[in-house]
Amino acid sequence: xxxxxxxxxxxxxGTGKKITxxxxxxxxxxxxxxxxxxxxxxxxxxxxSYGVNSTEKGDLSSESTVSRIRTEHFPLTLESARPSHTSQxxxxxxxxxxxxxxxxxxxxxxxxxx
Amino acid sequence: xxxxxxxxxxxxxxxxxxxxxxxxxxxxxSDYFIWYKQESGKGPQFIIDIRSNMDKRQGxxxxxxxxKTVKHxxxxxxxxxPGDSAVYFCAENRGYSTLTFGKGTMLLVSP
Numbered sequence: 457x458x459x460x461x462x463x464x465x466x467x468x469x470g471t472g473k474k475i476t477x478x479x480x481x482x483x484x485x486x487x488x489x490x491x492x493x494x495x496x497x498x499x500x501x502x503x504x505s506y507g508v509n510s511t512e513k514g515d516l517s518s519e520s521t522v523s524r525i526r527t528e529h530f531p532l533t534l535e536s537a538r539p540s541h542t543s544q545x546x547x548x549x550x551x552x553x554x555x556x557x558x559x560x561x562x563x564x565x566x567x568x569x570x
Numbered sequence: 571x572x573x574x575x576x577x578x579x580x581x582x583x584x585x586x587x588x589x590x591x592x593x594x595x596x597x598x599x600s601d602y603f604i605w606y607k608q609e610s611g612k613g614p615q616f617i618i619d620i621r622s623n624m625d626k627r628q629g630x631x632x633x634x635x636x637x638k639t640v641k642h643x644x645x646x647x648x649x650x651x652p653g654d655s656a657v658y659f660c661a662e663n664r665g666y667s668t669l670t671f672g673k674g675t676m677l678l679v680s681p
Contacts, residue, residue, distance in 0.1 A: 460613075489668075498659065498671040499614070514668070546613050557602050557663040561613025 459483050462547050462562035469537055470570055477532045477565045479547030487556055488530040491546040492516055493564070499546060505530060506552075537569045582678045589650045591675045593643040593660035600662035600670075605634060605645045608674065609656045617645070617658075647677075655679045 459482040469475055481488065486507040491499040491514075501514030505524040519541075520534050530549075534541055544566050548559040583589050595603065601622050606614035620627045620634045620643075627634050633646040643660050657674035664670055 496657065496674060496676070498673045499669075500671075501668055504668060515670075548613070555602075555619065557604055557619065557661075557669055558616045559614075559669065561615070563611065563613055 460547065460549055460560050460562040462545075462565050464565060465563060466566050466568075468568045468570060471536075471538055473537050475534050475537055475567070477534075477545055477547075477567070479530045479532070479562060480528050481530075481547075481549045481560070481562075482528060483549060483551070483560065484527065485549035485551045485560070486527065487550045487552055488524065489548040489550075489559065490514075490520075490522060490530070490532050491548065492518070493544045493546055495544070503532065537567075539569045542567060542569050579673070580676045580678065582680065583650050585650060585652060585679055585681050587650050589645075589647040589654070589677055589679075591645045591647075591658050591677065593645075593672050595641050595643060595660070595662055595672070597662055597664070597670070598638070598641065600664060602663040603634070603636060603643050604661045604663065604669065605632075605643075606659045606661060606671075607654075607656045608659065614659060650677070650679050652679045652681060 463478045489504040493499045500516040502516045502518040503522040544564045546564045547562045550556040550559045604619045605617040608614040618629045631648045635644045657676050659674045661669040661671045
């Protein structure tokens with residue numbers, strides 16, 4: 457089992473609220489990722505990081521931001537939640553010294569914005 | 571644009587049967603193709619990969635076939651078990667450790 461954790465698992469929040477989705481991994485992986493996934497659909501990369509102080513935007517246009525101050529922690533923040541942000545958010549990490557396309561995923565945060 | 575897609579959204583099989591899940595890709599420059607399994611309520615889990623210069627790779631009960639001529643990838647699961655029920659995604663490695671995921675195929679295994 458991969459040691460990557462996401463909190464909260466479920467979140468229902470009103471429009472306009474600021475939220476932070478937490479992601480932590482204990483594997484010492486340099487690379488971390490955030491994906492958005494609608495039910496039954498493919499994963500879309502929204503942010504990734506090569507390591508501390510590195511953040512990159514992914515393919516999917518997102519109004520979220522990320523930070524990487526510590527290797528193990530990669531939080532995602534929505535400054536003002538909207539109903540269109542309702543989705544599942546998956547965090548992942550990989551070890552660039554190994555097969556870095558072998559990504560280890562957390563269980564996800566299911567976000568509902570009312 | 572570049573994309574990875576799956577042919578069948580749902581595949582239903584009997585326990586003990588062999589399962590074949592298919593995937594089409596369009597980016598010939600990808601160096602690795604990967605299969606992930608996602609069980610209900612969990613994040614995807616790596617199953618097996620294949621390098622672009624290979625045609626076939628076998629794992630434990632799983633085999634991945636790559637046909638570069640028609641840009642087709644398949645995952646074969648031998649002696650399918652109820653625990654194999656999940657959504658399966660193919661993905662391609664675009665470099666810089668970013669993946670492009672295809673649409674999933676749900677595999678339903680009945681006893």
